[in-house]
Amino acid sequence: xxxxxxxxxxxxxxxxxxxxxxxxxxxxxxxxxxxxxxxxxxxxxxxxxxxxxxxxxxxxxxxxxxxxxxxxxxxxxxxxxxxxxxxxxxxxxxxxxxxxxxxxxxxxxxx
Amino acid sequence: xxxxxxxxxxxxxxxxxxxxxxxxxxxxxxxxxxxxxxxxxxxxxxxxxxxxxxxxxxxxxxxxxxxxxxxxxxxxxxxxxxxxxxxxxxxxxxxxxxxxxxxxxxxxxxxx
Numbered sequence: 082x083x084x085x086x087x088x089x090x091x092x093x094x095x096x097x098x099x100x101x102x103x104x105x106x107x108x109x110x111x112x113x114x115x116x117x118x119x120x121x122x123x124x125x126x127x128x129x130x131x132x133x134x135x136x137x138x139x140x141x142x143x144x145x146x147x148x149x150x151x152x153x154x155x156x157x158x159x160x161x162x163x164x165x166x167x168x169x170x171x172x173x174x175x176x177x178x179x180x181x182x183x184x185x186x187x188x189x190x191x192x
Numbered sequence: 193x194x195x196x197x198x199x200x201x202x203x204x205x206x207x208x209x210x211x212x213x214x215x216x217x218x219x220x221x222x223x224x225x226x227x228x229x230x231x232x233x234x235x236x237x238x239x240x241x242x243x244x245x246x247x248x249x250x251x252x253x254x255x256x257x258x259x260x261x262x263x264x265x266x267x268x269x270x271x272x273x274x275x276x277x278x279x280x281x282x283x284x285x286x287x288x289x290x291x292x293x294x295x296x297x298x299x300x301x302x303x304x
Contacts, residue, residue, distance in 0.1 A: 124296055125295045
């Protein structure tokens with residue numbers, strides 16, 4: 082059973098702070114990793130993808146991958162109230178296959 | 193360009209009725225996925241198409257669930273003899289081969 086684990090939160094951070102979201106996965110052979118943002122009542126929106134160990138930065142977002150530890154994280158710098166949403170970690174076990182999602186972490190940025 | 197389009201956005205049905213949910217993927221996307229998302233949970237895989245071929249239907253919860261994509265574009269997810277536990281948001285995603293998936297807004301299904 083392939084599993085993706087996330088802390089459900091809520092994670093509360095003050096405006097302007099760094100939000101750190103974490104995810105672990107069970108399938109060591111997993112090849113690609115994604116972070117989706119989901120506002121209440123809306124569909125998941127892809128915000129980051131990462132395929133190799135290390136950091137990947139895109140604007141205020143940084144994804145970090147450590148395949149040896151089976152761990153992927155998302156950092157959001159200068160958090161804004163508009164970042165308040167549920168962040169879903171998704172793992173692709175390999176090839177053109179369905180994503181395995183975590184339950185999501187609810188982030189609340191307090192103004 | 194247009195994203196993934198799903199209809200209806202909301203569907204209310206009585207227990208025992210049949211429902212059909214439609215997904216119109218991004219033009220040119222070969223892969224199409226259906227997921228079910230319960231309240232407070234992440235999406236869970238139902239079935240996957242590559243063009244018109246249904247390559248994986250291992251996530252369909254029962255034989256009351258049926259999906260098709262006859263011309264390799266629009267897909268329909270049909271649920272027969274609906275039960276209360278079928279109430280959820282049904283998400284469709286599409287992608288190019290081996291590329292990230294993009295989701296539609298989903299259909300929120302409520303079974304009374």
